Every structure is written in structure tokens, then in C-alpha cells.
Amino acid sequence: MTGAPTTNGLSLALVVAHPDDDAYGMASMVALHAEDPGFRFILIHATDGGAGDIREGFPATRETLGRIRQQEDEAAWRALGRMPDRHDWLGYPDGEVDQVPFDELVDAVAAILEEEQPTVVGTSGPDGISAHPDHIAIGAATDAAFARHASTSGTAFRRLLHSAIPNSVFERWQRQRAEMGMELFDPTQVYHMRGIPDEEIGLIVDARSVAHRTVAGLREHKSQHHVMSNDPDDVESWQKIVSRDWAVVWWPERAPGTPVLTDPFEGLP
Numbered sequence: 344m345t346g347a348p349t350t351n352g353l354s355l356a357l358v359v360a361h362p363d364d365d366a367y368g369m370a371s372m373v374a375l376h377a378e379d380p381g382f383r384f385i386l387i388h389a390t391d392g393g394a395g396d397i398r399e400g401f402p403a404t405r406e407t408l409g410r411i412r413q414q415e416d417e418a419a420w421r422a423l424g425r426m427p428d429r430h431d432w433l434g435y436p437d438g439e440v441d442q443v444p445f446d447e448l449v450d451a452v453a454a455i456l457e458e459e460q461p462t463v464v465g466t467s468g469p470d471g472i473s474a475h476p477d478h479i480a481i482g483a484a485t486d487a488a489f490a491r492h493a494s495t496s497g498t499a500f501r502r503l504l505h506s507a508i509p510n511s512v513f514e515r516w517q518r519q520r521a522e523m524g525m526e527l528f529d530p531t532q533v534y535h536m537r538g539i540p541d542e543e544i545g546l547i548v549d550a551r552s553v554a555h556r557t558v559a560g561l562r563e564h565k566s567q568h569h570v571m572s573n574d575p576d577d578v579e580s581w582q583k584i585v586s587r588d589w590a591v592v593w594w595p596e597r598a599p600g601t602p603v604l605t606d607p608f609e610g611l612p
């Protein structure tokens with residue numbers, strides 16, 4: 344077992360752009376706490392992903408993809424074994440989140456967070472993992488919504504996390520891609536994966552004990568398999584990839600030399 348503290352009554356809100364953004368990293372944080380007494384999980388999607396790629400041969404059209412991806416997302420959490428206690432779709436057009444007036448986006452996220460008073464909020468950072476403008480926009484809006492309530496006491500708005508990949512891991516992935524003859528990510532290009540300096544990572548979660556649940560969820564995003572994995576049936580490799588999860592602790596700011604957290608709720612009441 345991982346030694347994750349139980350979360351008696353604590354809650355986690357994930358705010359992401361697209362169906363499947365919630366299926367990677369922070370899904371394992373949900374899985375680790377899925378059965379904790381009183382744990383509450385709130386999920387917010389900015390878009391239905393309707394402008395995404397359609398895998399060759401997949402039975403979807405431009406008109407149906409958004410609805411299909413919403414269903415895939417629900418199926419993914421069912422497969423992981425923990426449905427969100429609350430799931431809001433903000434309904435913005437996929438690929439255009441950065442064109443929504445910023446204050447409107449902040450208000451939309453803030454309205455839900457205010458109702459829910461989550462202990463910890465997780466979203467995208469300024470790097471967007473892939474610099475996807477939707478990721479960056481929803482992350483910035485969530486930061487602003489969180490900042491209205493950030494608190495150093497009580498059980499609400501105690502910590503804000505940004506999903507991230509440490510450069511050391513990113514470089515390892517690049518070496519593996521090179522060995523497999525695959526095209527490397529070019530972190531200067533939009534839609535390419537990228538890492539951040541390792542020292543900026545403030546949370547490293549050992550998610551090995553729930554990797555099978557995380558991958559069960561990922562596999563339900565069937566319309567996106569071609570962009571998610573080189574071989575979606577290679578469950579073992581996929582479990583290795585999701586066996587660790589990283590985040591920047593965006594708030595409260597970490598003093599230099601502060602030990603890296605091992606759980607999103609570590610040290611919280």
C-alpha cells in the first residue's frame with residue numbers, strides 16, 4: 344500500500360479542459376482516496392472535446408464526437424471505480440476556451456467551487472502539459488477562481504495543484520521514444536508534451552497500487568486511443584506510465600527546501 348492518509352471529509356475538485364485530461368495523472372489521486380470515508384470528488388470540464396481527433400475507423404462524426412466523449416468520460420470513471428460526486432460540463436466549444444472572456448470563465452469555475460468549498464483543487468499549469476491553449480486557459484481561470492478563496496485554515500481552498508511532468512521523466516520518455524523509432528516531442532511546439540524543472544515539482548504521488556484502476560479508466564476513452572498510447576492493449580506499459588503522478592503546488596507557495604509532498608491531502612486536517 345502507499346500509505347496515503349485517509350481523507351475523512353476532505354474533497355478534491357479537478358478542473359480540466361477536455362474529456363481524457365481527467366483520466367491521466369490526477370485520476371490516480373482520486374483512485375487512492377476513492378474509498379475514504381467522506382471523501383468528495385468534484386469534476387469540472389470546460390468542453391466536451393467535440394473538436395478532437397476521430398480515430399480512423401471509429402464510429403463517430405464531427406456532430407456526435409462531443410456526446411460520445413462525454414459518455415466515454417463517464418464510462419472511464421465507472422471503470423476506475425469511483426464516479427464523481429458532482430460533474431459539471433461548462434459547455435464551451437472545444438479549441439476555443441482561450442477565446443471565452445476571461446472573467447466569464449473565472450466566474451463559471453468560481454460559482455461551482457464556491458458551492459463545493461473543496462479542500463484541494465487540481466488543474467492545468469501555465470505549461471498546459473502540451474501548451475494546448477484550452478488547458479492553459481482553464482488552468483489560469485481556475486487559479487483566479489481559487490485565489491478568491493485561498494485559505495490557510497479550515498477545510499476549504501487549502502491547496503492548489505497543477506499537473507506537470509518533471510523534466511527528468513520527460514527526458515526518459517524521449518529516450519524511450521527514440522529507441523522505439525518514434526517521433527520525439529518538440530516542447531517548442533503547441534500540442535507537444537513538455538516537462539518542467541524537477542525542482543518545481545512539489546507533489547510526487549506513488550500510484551502503483553491503483554495503476555490498474557487508472558488504466559481501466561484511460562482505456563474507456565476509446566475515441567482517443569490513437570493519441571493516448573502507442574499500444575492501448577499493452578496494459579502493463581500503460582500501468583508503468585501512470586504509476587507515479589506529479590504536480591506543482593501552486594498555492595500556498597512552497598519555501599525552497601520544503602519536502603516534496605507525497606499525497607494531495609498531506610498535512611491538511
Ligand SMILES: [Zn+2]
Pocket residue numbers: 360361364475478
Ligand atoms: Zn486536453
